[in-house]
Amino acid sequence: MPIQHTVFSRPIRLQMPPKRFQAVLLVVLLLIVVTFYGGSSRPSLPTYDDVADVVKHPKAHVPSLGELPAVPKPFGPSAHRPPPAQANNTATSAYGALEWLNDFKWRNPFSSSVTLDENTALLPPLSDRPPIYTYYDVPGKQDKHTSAAENRLILAWRRAWWAAGFKPAVLSRVEAMHHPQYMLVQRMKNLDPKIAFEMMRWLAWGHMGGGILVNWLALPMAEYDNPMLSFLRRNEYPQLSRVQSLDNAVFFGQRLGVNDAIHKVMNNALLENVTESKDKLTKLANKEGGIVANLLASEIAVDAKANGIASYNMATISTKYKTVADKLTNTTQAEGLDLLANLINSHLHLTWQEQHPEGVAVVKPLPEHTTALMYEATNIARNLTQCPTSPIPKSCPPNRPKCKPCDANKAMKLQEFPEFVNTTKFFTIGTVPHPYTLTSLHYTRDAIDSNFLRNNAKRDIWIRELTRKSIPKEHTESYRVLQFKELVAATPAHTLWLTAERVTQDDLDWIFGFELPQVASDTTEPSSSNEKSELIIFPRPDHPKPIERQNVPDEKWVAKEEMRLKKARDAIKSKDRNMKLTVEAVEAWSLADTEAWRFSRAYSARRRMERKVWEEEEAKFAGSEKKAGVRPGEGGGRWIDRR
Ligand SMILES: *[C@@H]1O[C@H](CO)[C@@H](O)[C@H](O)[C@H]1NC(C)=O
Ligand SMILES: *[C@@H]1O[C@H](CO)[C@@H](O)[C@H](O)[C@H]1NC(C)=O
Ligand SMILES: *[C@@H]1O[C@H](CO)[C@@H](O)[C@H](O)[C@H]1NC(C)=O
Ligand SMILES: *[C@@H]1O[C@H](CO)[C@@H](O)[C@H](O)[C@H]1NC(C)=O
Ligand SMILES: *[C@@H]1O[C@H](CO)[C@@H](O)[C@H](O)[C@H]1NC(C)=O
Numbered sequence: 001m002p003i004q005h006t007v008f009s010r011p012i013r014l015q016m017p018p019k020r021f022q023a024v025l026l027v028v029l030l031l032i033v034v035t036f037y038g039g040s041s042r043p044s045l046p047t048y049d050d051v052a053d054v055v056k057h058p059k060a061h062v063p064s065l066g067e068l069p070a071v072p073k074p075f076g077p078s079a080h081r082p083p084p085a086q087a088n089n090t091a092t093s094a095y096g097a098l099e100w101l102n103d104f105k106w107r108n109p110f111s112s113s114v115t116l117d118e119n120t121a122l123l124p125p126l127s128d129r130p131p132i133y134t135y136y137d138v139p140g141k142q143d144k145h146t147s148a149a150e151n152r153l154i155l156a157w158r159r160a161w162w163a164a165g166f167k168p169a170v171l172s173r174v175e176a177m178h179h180p181q182y183m184l185v186q187r188m189k190n191l192d193p194k195i196a197f198e199m200m201r202w203l204a205w206g207h208m209g210g211g212i213l214v215n216w217l218a219l220p221m222a223e224y225d226n227p228m229l230s231f232l233r234r235n236e237y238p239q240l241s242r243v244q245s246l247d248n249a250v251f252f253g254q255r256l257g258v259n260d261a262i263h264k265v266m267n268n269a270l271l272e273n274v275t276e277s278k279d280k281l282t283k284l285a286n287k288e289g290g291i292v293a294n295l296l297a298s299e300i301a302v303d304a305k306a307n308g309i310a311s312y313n314m315a316t317i318s319t320k321y322k323t324v325a326d327k328l329t330n331t332t333q334a335e336g337l338d339l340l341a342n343l344i345n346s347h348l349h350l351t352w353q354e355q356h357p358e359g360v361a362v363v364k365p366l367p368e369h370t371t372a373l374m375y376e377a378t379n380i381a382r383n384l385t386q387c388p389t390s391p392i393p394k395s396c397p398p399n400r401p402k403c404k405p406c407d408a409n410k411a412m413k414l415q416e417f418p419e420f421v422n423t424t425k426f427f428t429i430g431t432v433p434h435p436y437t438l439t440s441l442h443y444t445r446d447a448i449d450s451n452f453l454r455n456n457a458k459r460d461i462w463i464r465e466l467t468r469k470s471i472p473k474e475h476t477e478s479y480r481v482l483q484f485k486e487l488v489a490a491t492p493a494h495t496l497w498l499t500a501e502r503v504t505q506d507d508l509d510w511i512f513g514f515e516l517p518q519v520a521s522d523t524t525e526p527s528s529s530n531e532k533s534e535l536i537i538f539p540r541p542d543h544p545k546p547i548e549r550q551n552v553p554d555e556k557w558v559a560k561e562e563m564r565l566k567k568a569r570d571a572i573k574s575k576d577r578n579m580k581l582t583v584e585a586v587e588a589w590s591l592a593d594t595e596a597w598r599f600s601r602a603y604s605a606r607r608r609m610e611r612k613v614w615e616e617e618e619a620k621f622a623g624s625e626k627k628a629g630v631r632p633g634e635g636g637g638r639w640i641d642r643r
Pocket of ligand 2: 274
């Protein structure tokens, strides 16, 4: 008896094979089911042209849709859960217990007056990060290198949006399958793959309950408080909208609006017989805004004044960035994507540099004996002021054609100051030392005892030196600490405060939203790292000039500083009773300095923590550090130590 079987929902006929084969068949079928549902292996291999097409139309990423059945997948890839409706994320729970509290009363010079525990820092509540979604789906098996390159690009996308204050999530077909209308799209036979892709994208977005949907080649490229980015961060989108001239790269709208739109599209007469209306649909799909927007026509508002987002679609790449476009061919796909990633990274870095016209300032209060303390800050400052590595150094981001490209001969300024200069034209980097560390360095003492403290050490020298010029003399230390806290917690941040006792800085990329240059030209001219590379690298800026009238210590003394710094780190961590008492005495001697140290330390620990938690949640989705092959930095978990 012939039985009706289906494979990928296409009916096939097969005769019952002889008995002994039935068992084998069963095993094979079972294997197929397990690999198919359980893993991410995909049924068909795309041709080279398919792959090339993918990049030519990054907005419509899928050349062909394998017809996946919409059954729940017990072992399948997991979907993002939609965020709860209108959650009030005051975010006290996850981080509260560690070593800080989030409290609206954080504007208090001394945390302990609120927390009643002097080791707990009081931080401002985390600001809400509205979710932002992108859709990524590869239909068939794809070249390993291409996938890796795409994952790196998506990671760059996630990083940039994270730094801009959003919570970026990468959706896929799995989310679309959770949408009630998914089967309707499935049943449309002969639907053009590009159109189907756009619909899946909307379904996945609808499943998440609306918000912001952007293409993964659309990145924020403007100052933090650019009107459009600020508007998007507010997470209230009264009207379903797209952005003029960005095609289908950016949509935003509320849950109701999005699902309403999907509903209307599904009931559109043109979709009743896709074969019949093929030409009309193709025409609509090629119009600015994409198929869904054009089937809806007037229901999607068009925002005309938005300039905060740069979209790297194929049209833009091939007209503006030819070097990259030339590589996006059949055989050099992965290479081309990597060039694109570098180009985007350089534009993000450039945008950041342009926002700080006076350059980078390294603050070094009490400069005589604190050279070793500033290594890390100087390192970061030099890389930030270096011209970004790029395949096309003279190019501008697509949304800002009149930018000022980085010029290695007139590079961003890098200066050292003995005190904080209160202007946002600088980006300021400082190192906050524990008072024990600073006392040891400043007074060049290998060990400190209470006698020395009482007889020789001045109180709160760090905070006083730091704010000597920006805050008038008559103000107290508590006032200074409070101003300092405001500075650390400010958004947008124009300062970065490291703590002297932490050795690694592994989340800089997420703070800035781009990767700092890691290689530099070894001559004074731009060059490339090897003959085949199309990337231009730039010389690394010199160390900043020493502060005027400061004696520059010679190497012998700096080596001593390094040694003292190491000893101080050990002392602060020490479990030894006597040592603990000494450290406590130093803390009590310089309450304001201690508070500044605790606050900035807790603040950056929480920032790392917030990101790590998010990274872990996203680890299994495209574009996570794990999928992009980025190893999380060393020293994870350092934030746990209470001291
Ligand atoms: C969120 O906050 C608003 C106003 O503070 C309140 O009316 C609403 O009930 C809260 N919603 C939830 C889910 O807690
Ligand atoms: C759709 O239109 C085509 C061409 O006009 C026609 O051959 C086909 O029968 C139609 N299909 C349905 C289900 O009406
Ligand atoms: C891509 O490669 C295929 C076969 O390898 C070839 O037929 C096709 O012309 C190539 N396409 C381009 C755009 O180079
Ligand atoms: C910086 O300047 C602003 C306003 O001019 C002021 O409110 C703030 O206290 C200053 N901060 C510091 C640390 O000097
Ligand atoms: C800065 O660049 C140098 C190479 O030029 C690299 O060794 C170093 O790790 C970079 N530092 C940071 C913080 O990115």
